[in-house]
Amino acid sequence: xxxxxxxxxxxxxxxxxxxxxxxxxxxxxxxxxxxxxxxxxxxxxxxxxxxxxxxxxxxxxxxxxxxxxxxxxxxxxxxxxxxxxxxxxxxxxxxxxxxxxxxxxxxxxxxxxxxxxxxxxxxxxxxxxxxxxxxxxxxxxxxxxxxxxxxxxxxxxxxxxxxxxxxxxxxxxxxxxxxxxxxxxxxxxxxxxxxxxxxxxxxxxx
Amino acid sequence: xxxxxxxxxxxxxxxxxxxxxxxxxxxxxxxxxxxxxxxxxxxxxxxxxxxxxxxxxxxxxxxxxxxxxxxxxxxxxxxxxxxxxxxxxxxxxxxxxxxxxxxxxxxxxxxxxxxxxxxxxxxxxxxxxxxxxxxxxxxxxxxxxxxxxxxxxxxxxxxxxxxxxxxxxxxxxxxxxxxxxxxxxxxxxxxxxxxxxxxxxxxxxxxxxxxxxxxxxxxxxxxxxxxxxxxxxxxxxxxxxxxxxx
Numbered sequence: 001x002x003x004x005x006x007x008x009x010x011x012x013x014x015x016x017x018x019x020x021x022x023x024x025x026x027x028x029x030x031x032x033x034x035x036x037x038x039x040x041x042x043x044x045x046x047x048x049x050x051x052x053x054x055x056x057x058x059x060x061x062x063x064x065x066x067x068x069x070x071x072x073x074x075x076x077x078x079x080x081x082x083x084x085x086x087x088x089x090x091x092x093x094x095x096x097x098x099x100x101x102x103x104x105x106x107x108x109x110x111x112x113x114x115x116x117x118x119x120x121x122x123x124x125x126x127x128x129x130x131x132x133x134x135x136x137x138x139x140x141x142x143x144x145x146x147x148x149x150x151x152x153x154x155x156x157x158x159x160x161x162x163x164x165x166x167x168x169x170x171x172x173x174x175x176x177x178x179x180x181x182x183x184x185x186x187x188x189x190x191x192x193x194x195x196x197x198x199x200x201x202x203x204x205x206x
Numbered sequence: 207x208x209x210x211x212x213x214x215x216x217x218x219x220x221x222x223x224x225x226x227x228x229x230x231x232x233x234x235x236x237x238x239x240x241x242x243x244x245x246x247x248x249x250x251x252x253x254x255x256x257x258x259x260x261x262x263x264x265x266x267x268x269x270x271x272x273x274x275x276x277x278x279x280x281x282x283x284x285x286x287x288x289x290x291x292x293x294x295x296x297x298x299x300x301x302x303x304x305x306x307x308x309x310x311x312x313x314x315x316x317x318x319x320x321x322x323x324x325x326x327x328x329x330x331x332x333x334x335x336x337x338x339x340x341x342x343x344x345x346x347x348x349x350x351x352x353x354x355x356x357x358x359x360x361x362x363x364x365x366x367x368x369x370x371x372x373x374x375x376x377x378x379x380x381x382x383x384x385x386x387x388x389x390x391x392x393x394x395x396x397x398x399x400x401x402x403x404x405x406x407x408x409x410x411x412x413x414x415x416x417x418x419x420x421x422x423x424x425x426x427x428x429x430x431x432x433x434x435x436x437x438x439x440x441x442x443x444x445x446x447x448x449x450x451x452x
Contacts, residue, residue, distance in 0.1 A: 064275070
């Protein structure tokens with residue numbers, strides 16, 4: 001545990017030497033510097049997760065900022081400081097769900113209000129490049145983004161949390177609020193869908 | 207796209223447990239050995255590994271995050287920080303709760319009454335004694351509780367009660383502020399949704415009104431009598447959009 005008596009060590013160095021759980025515990029006692037360090041430590045990874053979930057940088061930045069702000073305001077409610085990272089992802093995921101729902105509502109309204117041209121553009125939004133455009137994809141990352149967008153939010157989230165954020169099945173179950181077996185099911189069908197998309201796009205990427 | 211959340215059959219569930227690293231080392235070895243006898247699962251397993259390989263290859267090409275968290279201003283500091291845990295049976299901690307404090311006080315009064323506490327008023331003050339025994343007839347000052355002592359004790363008791371109430375009110379106020387913020391956020395979101403619906407209705411009304419080249423009379427907001435007539439064709443392409451920006 002952190003020893004507050006080490007006054008001769010610079011604050012920056014002292015905070016850097018602490019684990020996430022220790023920083024979270026200090027944050028619970030009102031140490032803003034500790035929370036700031038925690039936010040900078042986890043912010044980038046959280047941002048990548050949210051960006052892959054939502055599909056665009058701008059929304060992802062806003063969502064991350066909101067998630068960290070919510071965590072900051074409610075950290076007193078976190079029972080186990082060691083679970084700060086899954087808890088933060090849980091908050092971010094809920095915000096992603098809100099945005100996802102709002103986007104769906106906007107899309108439905110635009111569909112009702114819009115001109116025929118707009119409707120076609122909106123329908124084409126989840127990019128599905130034709131096989132001959134596959135080679136023109138700027139990068140694998142863009143291809144991945146396009147394919148992830150076509151998965152359901154649940155499957156996408158489960159895959160991202162497992163493969164990129166490194167959470168265990170139990171932790172994903174905790175974050176998403178479903179049983180572990182359901183998490184495995186979502187990952188399985190999500191990966192199967194990705195496999196089908198890869199085959200449809202030409203199969204080889206390496 | 208398969209949207210089901212139904213659980214997988216035992217073979218595939220075990221495969222996914224191995225894929226997600228949920229199995230022990232022995233279980234994982236046993237699973238890998240079982241693949242030699244199960245062509246169907248082996249094929250699926252290899253596909254999963256192939257997709258995983260793609261995911262990680264694509265990840266390596268992805269641009270870095272570049273996210274910088276902005277610390278909120280001081281006034282946004284949390285209202286409720288975690289309260290230190292109280293040990294279960296510490297007496298001072300019990301008195302921090304008004305309910306527990308009053309309960310203990312009431313219990314003490316009951317015990318004293320059961321024990322036979324009697325308080326008699328005499329010409330020189332209050333005489334406190336237990337049981338039915340006749341109080342000692344003495345004029346010594348020390349045997350009596352004087353009015354000043356009773357007043358002082360009552361004042362102390364009053365201060366203690368006040369302190370408890372103030373402490374309780376302070377904490378309640380903090381939680382109330384938080385609840386009100388949450389309520390405010392909720393109402394804001396609801397208002398936004400209602401605005402969207404309202405705009406949609408406006409759109410319908412406008413569509414109904416201006417069919418066939420009718421003109422829209424725009425009345426200035428400053429109350430002047432000047433009016434302008436704008437042909438429908440020269441208005442914004444989406445009147446509802448304009449309303450939304452207002």
